Amino acid sequence: MKPKFNIRNRYVLIGDAILTVISILSAYILRLEFIEVFSNYYRSLIWMLGLSLLIKLLVYYFFGLYRRMWIYASMRELRLVITAVTVASALVSAVMLLLFNNRFFISFPRSVLIIDWITSIIFVGGLRYGLRMLAESGNGRNGAKVNKQRNTLIIGAGDAGALVAKELQKNSQLNLNPVGFLDDDANKFKQQIHGIPVIGKIRDLAKAIETKNIQEVVIAIPSAPGRIVRIVTEVCRKKRIPFRTMPGLYELLGGKVSISRLREVDIADLLRREPAQMDDTIVGSILRDRRVMVTGAGGSIGTELCRQIAQWGPEELVLLGHGENSIFETYLEIKENYPDLKLSASITDVRDLDRVGNEFKRYHPQVVFHAAAHKHVPLMENNVEECVLNNVIGTKNVIECAKQMDVERLVMISTDKAIRPVSVMGATKRLAEMLVLDAAERTEKPFAVVRFGNVLGSRGSVVPLFKRQIAYGGPITVTHPKMTRYFMTIPEAVHLVLQAAGIGKGGETFILNMGEQVRIVDLAEDLIRLSGLEPGKDIEIIFTGIREGEKLSEDLWNEGRHFERTLHPDIFSEEGEDTLSGDQLSQAVALLTELSRKGQWEEIINQMNKLIPNAELSKLRSSDLSKVS
Helix, strand or coil: CCCCCCCCHHHHHHHHHHHHHHHHHHHHHHHCCHHHHHHHCHHHHHHHHHHHHHHHHHHHHHCCCCCCCHHHCCHHHHHHHHHHHHHHHHHHHHHHHHHHHCCCCCCCCCHHHHHHHHHHHHHHHHHHHHHHHHHHHHHHHHCCCCCCCEEEEEECCCHHHHHHHHHHHHCHHHCEEEEEEECCCHHHCCCEECCEEEEECHHHHHHHHHHCCCCEEEECCCCCCHHHHHHHHHHHHHHCCCEEECCCHHHHHHCCCCCCCCCCCCHHHHCCCCCCCCCCCCHHHHHCCCEEEEECCCCHHHHHHHHHHHCCCCCEEEEEECCHHHHHHHHHHHHHHCCCCCEEEEECCCCCHHHHHHHHHHHCCCEEEECCCCCCHHHHHCCHHHHHHHHHHHHHHHHHHHHHCCCCEEEEEEEHHHCCCCCHHHHHHHHHHHHHHHHHHHHCCCEEEEEECEEECCCCCHHHHHHHHHHCCCCEEECCCCCEECEEEHHHHHHHHHHHHHHCCCCCEEEECCCCCEEHHHHHHHHHHHCCCCECCCECEEECCCCCCCCCCCCCCCCCCEEEECCCCCEEEEECCCCCCHHHHHHHHHHHHHHHHHCCHHHHHHHHHHHCCCCCCCCCCCCCCCCCC
16 A cells, blocks of 8 residues: 655755755855855855755765655664765865865855755755655544554564554554553563553563553564463453464565464474473484484484484484485485585385395494384274384384394384374384384393374474464364373474483383373464464364274373483383283284285284283274374
């Protein structure tokens, strides 16, 4: 929308010409008697007027003073005006002094040069900022109040908050009247920004709403952590006060006004707890100058593993995976960020023992992180045989090759769904855990398991799907209102894996202190609010029913097991032996392999229910993959 008040720059040029004449006359009159100017100094006055009109207007044009919309003038434009006037006055002064020294005129009061410089700054700057004042007052009159203005409280008294306050004051048609700021910076308390006071800290929001009769809240902290946004949204919801979030710069530039204009949500905002502590003291000792292999390197966890491992300067990093495109993308990213790192990519299916063996012989890895696995619960309920071959047999192949090539350390990534499994995916991961722990006992090497809950933001997880559903305008689909899960971020999960590799002495199952389980519906509501929208109003949440292979809640450890703290404050170690190990475990895996090759998925489920403690796998297959938990 064009501004209500505007003026063409040619009129500004004419104004500058008139003010230049006035400035020089003023300088002479201020310096001399009025009559004396025209009796003794008229010749130098005429020269200075002519030179100033020529030089100053050209300099102003060169500095772009006639290519700007002065109704939006700021401090940058003020500096430009001062610079342009100073350069112009300096040129005029140089020519005038040169002419005076060459006797073009005899009488010339040199102090008028300084007076003219000062008055020119006042006149040239005053003209332009006067235009801005006229524009703002004109917009204010033309944008007459349609409705009664709503008292508005701004969260954040920084640059963004000042920008919001200024815009609200300038555009009365928005019907928002800023009456105060809240900011946690104690130095800003009782200060004013554009005449608006900072009245307290963010924790004073509820009180400020009552005392200032607030009718709307604007969050003007573009980088605000989820904790701050959650506090504000919770208070506003209880007080039934609408709130807005300041959009990102890309949205302002793009002019987006649809529901896709959402605040970019930091995944850590959704944790509802502080992120796990990061301790790098022991990680470097097991990675630096080592040959490291990551299986499943193209997945969400595998890629992040490669990112973090690369920081420690391994002798070589091998990216092993079955997906050509994902491995290629991970390879390009790591190579771009660490050009001096020796990096290799191996397109290998862990189900193929011969291929895995050849790659281990080729690269001789000293440390192996086993992240290759099928993970999608509903998908694996319909692909039982494939899940066994990849998650169980694939793990067995990696372990066998690691033992043959005398690998120093091996860490396998597992899931909370492996405890009391009700899904094929969870059951196969539990068997994979047993294989790793059995190998640790047999070899007496630091082979270990890392077990954690759902990973926020990984491919196929709820957060990317929820964000996509929000961008489409909803609804968000959740399976059950009481469905709960443990959550962690991808960097947290990977750091835990690296910590376990350093801490492990062999045969441990490491578990992260993940806090309390989070209701999926609460996660969905948080994501909607953090995106700047309101659940139930802007985005609807619908419940679709629990799918096969899902539980209402998950567990991170086995009942009756003892777990201890480790060197890391957020990592626990589960102690105890599985009922299945040694020859019995080998025979069970051999049987499952045979059944998988023959496609006898029902018998596979029967066997896993018998082999795994507290397993309750269903024989019902579901083809609905759209529901989310």
